[in-house]
Amino acid sequence: MNNTSIAGMKRTHMCGDLRLEHAGQTVTVNGWVDRVRDNGGVLFLLLRDRAGIVQCTFDKSVNADLFDIAFTCRTEFVVAVKGKLVARDTAAINKKMPTGEVEIIAEDIRILSKAETTPFEIDDTKEVGDQIRLKYRYLDLRRPSMQKNLMLRHRVTQVARNYFDEHGFLEIETPMLTKSTPEGARDYLVPSRVHPGKFYALPQSPQQYKQLLMLSGMDRYIQITHCFRDEDLRADRQPEFTQIDLEMSFVEQDDVIAVNEGFLQRVFKEVLDVDIQLPLPRMTWQDAMDKYGSDKPDVRFGFEIRDISDIAKDCSFKVFKDTVENGGTVRLINVNGYADKFPRKEIDKLGEFVKTYRAKGLAWMKLAADGSMTSSFAKFLSEDEIAAIKERAGAKENDLLFVVADANWQTAAVALGALRCELAKRLGLAKKDDFKLLWVTEFPQFEYSEEENRLVAMHHPFTAPMDEDIPLLDTDPAKVRAKAYDIILNGCELGGGSIRIHDPELQTKMFEALGFTEEKAKEQFGHLITAFSYGAPPHGGLAYGLDRLCMLLAGLDSIRDVIAFPKVQNASDLMMNCPDIVDDKQLDDLSIAVTRVEETPEA
Amino acid sequence: MNNTSIAGMKRTHMCGDLRLEHAGQTVTVNGWVDRVRDNGGVLFLLLRDRAGIVQCTFDKSVNADLFDIAFTCRTEFVVAVKGKLVARDTAAINKKMPTGEVEIIAEDIRILSKAETTPFEIDDTKEVGDQIRLKYRYLDLRRPSMQKNLMLRHRVTQVARNYFDEHGFLEIETPMLTKSTPEGARDYLVPSRVHPGKFYALPQSPQQYKQLLMLSGMDRYIQITHCFRDEDLRADRQPEFTQIDLEMSFVEQDDVIAVNEGFLQRVFKEVLDVDIQLPLPRMTWQDAMDKYGSDKPDVRFGFEIRDISDIAKDCSFKVFKDTVENGGTVRLINVNGYADKFPRKEIDKLGEFVKTYRAKGLAWMKLAADGSMTSSFAKFLSEDEIAAIKERAGAKENDLLFVVADANWQTAAVALGALRCELAKRLGLAKKDDFKLLWVTEFPQFEYSEEENRLVAMHHPFTAPMDEDIPLLDTDPAKVRAKAYDIILNGCELGGGSIRIHDPELQTKMFEALGFTEEKAKEQFGHLITAFSYGAPPHGGLAYGLDRLCMLLAGLDSIRDVIAFPKVQNASDLMMNCPDIVDDKQLDDLSIAVTRVEETPEA
Known part of the structure; x- marks a missing residue:
């Protein structure tokens, strides 16, 4: 077998990092062959890694053996090249490439892995169909634009973790195997082998857990976590999505807003080098609806x-x-x-x-x-x-x-x-690079459900009403405004949250306004009501949609482009080919049976 | 209703942070009443938050109204106290409390939330049964020891994210809704509403995804993520557990080991202020078995x-x-x-x-x-x-x-x-505070499966054999050693990993040694084999069990004590009461039916 080991040929630099300042050094680079161009006895091999592309030059008249090896390299071969980094002749400088002022005069090359012809070119300038991109996602992710997107996402999460750590937030993991909620229609269920006939549910959000963490005195919580919603097919929806989820104790709305404005300012600065002026504008829900006909007004x-x-x-x-x-x-x-x-x-x-x-x-x-x-x-x-x-x-x-x-x-x-x-x-x-952030506040506490012919909670039944509107709970509940707030960027909801009710007396009033009997409240939220009876701090929080935040920061139109392995519209994964049928034995172990098999809807 | 708002009574300091240097300041603290002691007209209210406990003093002769409010406070009430911080009289200094040199002479108090009598005392010195602790986990988490554990876990993950970020790793999220693996017996399945008769599986690990990310040129990947295994009941096993999962391209075993030794050194220093000498000792699997009778030798x-x-x-x-x-x-x-x-x-x-x-x-x-x-x-x-x-x-x-x-x-x-x-x-x-780390290397590539009466992969079929043992694949496969390594701490496996095969030719040989026909290999790993055909970098990685790492760092005996909301031995959550039965409507939507209902086994 050929030597395909990296031993002795480990990189000294990333391809894309080489600059004129490195000229004169002997360097080794590792990467994928982006293009090969034979210029009559001089071969230019463009090598690509996560950082960028650099030109490696092989001159047949100098080293024919080396040239011959390089000559066998085709696009997407994985190779290591060693050589002297030199400044290009003025005429050969390529101003379009960040490494365009230098090239590597190859002294050694090793082919680490050959490559079949890829089903599409790894080239940002070429349009490729979504289906084939997602089937071969690992190739799609080789495109510099996709690598940039995932690097941006990494940076956003890193900023989030550091910022909230500095502000006293603890990252605490909450379970993925949890309980189906009263509005269970959108829950993904997980059968249990140990408990025949019983099911876990994947969380739609960690809402209850994070409130319980506040009751437990954890004070400030953050988690970047997957949430799940088995929703009807819609463009650019993912069955699993990621939230930056946080909650704080002993705070009011302004405190939650202030800490999050600091976060947003930091993200824009560190990720895009864009300065965001604070405080951000605020608009009441009523004003937003009146002036912009939307609770997520685009004010660009x-x-x-x-x-x-x-x-x-x-x-x-x-x-x-x-x-x-x-x-x-x-x-x-x-x-x-x-x-x-x-x-x-x-x-x-x-x-x-x-x-x-x-x-x-x-x-x-x-x-x-x-x-x-x-x-x-x-x-x-x-x-x-x-x-x-x-x-x-x-x-x-x-x-x-x-x-x-x-x-x-x-x-x-x-x-x-x-x-x-x-x-x-x-x-x-x-314009995508014109970032207009604002808060929408004073949401209605309730909205009228035509389906249920009654008022329902616009956010959730633990959202606190505005202090001055508490008397309206008895007299005109439809007019009650909530201590709820959404953060809006360019007409998109980046996140939303609220101050929660921490007073059991007020919570009882809220359940009454929602038409819950004591039994129904107990049945649906019994463990939470019990938890609140043991001493609850004033608390509130917020959750961001990380996918959407990254999409907007990257100036993209689809959240798929900031998710490494997204699902298509019918919620299937074209690369892994899932969901899929499983062995009857597996189902039997889980004490379940399939009652209906249908053709998969179009992706 | 009483004023239970935090407005005007927001903390200036955390309870546990107050020291002599703050004496003379007017401070406000927010927290839970840990104890109340009435000393004949002078009432001492000990207030607790995440940072610790501070004494607030109410003198009836100075302010009878204030005293009377404080007098109504019972254990676990949530209150805000404002007052002047003063040095205690020498005789009153409590050396056991970090705040024991000071007290707050209360000038205002507000009861933010009353509390029923809790089912157990929030007191680290009192033994409480596991069942009741987990049913009321939010109260259990109020115990200072549990808060310390979760703060340690936060610190460990924060160190991991920063260290690996500094070393060029990108945090990339992989899906939770994925495909059932060939050894699907331990998979949690998730039925799909959109695809009747088909199932997702929750990942046992992101192994395939992280290798695909290397093929996609992401170069270095890290993720701290939940993994799932529907295993038989065993003490101190969790159906979902957390891995620090990482993978690197263009590396050999020593590179993976070096970057991880740096990480471990940093964790011990930043979390415990313990100095770990590098490089860590290494021991071959054979030596470990011969000298310690274990592949995770305890060398304390x-x-x-x-x-x-x-x-x-x-x-x-x-x-x-x-x-x-x-x-x-x-x-x-x-x-x-x-x-x-x-x-x-x-x-x-x-x-x-x-x-x-x-x-x-x-x-x-x-x-x-x-x-x-x-x-x-x-x-x-x-x-x-x-x-x-x-x-x-x-x-x-x-x-x-x-x-x-x-x-x-x-x-x-x-x-x-x-x-x-x-x-x-x-x-x-x-001794729990005697930390002995070492690597075990040169694991056997194969182990003999009595069940299948053949050699099976000890790690997984993508683990690379040691270069010098490649010829043995044909002649004496049982003797082949793998480029696999485990990191061991005090007789526990903290993590393990391997260099992967990146050469399709060698992969074919490996499948042959495992007795896989070409069809079987294709059926089980088809998309991976295809992926490897488009140019694969040499790569390898490692995954840590975060729960166990935190448990050992905290000197604990159970991983439950470093997980906010763990499940008990029968995989149920006593606080949320799950898994649980669900509506028939939900099952019908998912095109499944329950075939067997049994009593839940004992927790």
């Missing part, structure tokens, strides 16, 4: 929503007037300065777009650069009414107003909110 | 095994003679200096002890301090033979020799190895 661009219900109420356009008279709302956005980008045909299509958000239609008014106006509804209005709307919208030349009237204010807001984001996207106004 | 004490087969071969004691003539072995240990600790009755009991290790009996020779000798076998030997054995054993006054003869050398070695550990334990020679 304008087009804020304005309410014209007061103008519409008495106007001559019956649709507007009736909507307001029946308790509804009329709202608009002004796509200021971009009217010329939207011909009539485009505008009509946007009408279809807002309908997917349950809006009934989209009225519009376009002000051309020459001062002329076209509109779907202006003809029904008086001059004064038009003037009032224009004034409210701050409309001027080349502006385009979109109006939605709806019986439900949230429907109007959400439709316009989605529209403003869609328009910004089309206009290229939402 | 002597009693090494010696072979007397050559003396026994021609001796007049038939049992010894026949054993050697039939290819067996006669070995002994010398419990030197402790003969007087073992009366005859004890010695007889040790004969029973070694039988549990499959030894057929235990011969002995006792040399009293007065020079007299008693023995179970000396009467069958000549003076010269006795003298030869004594010389080989280095026997002198007050020594006790134990001899095992067995057809199988490993049986003799293992029985004597277990005996020496048992004796050291009884004699108190194995």
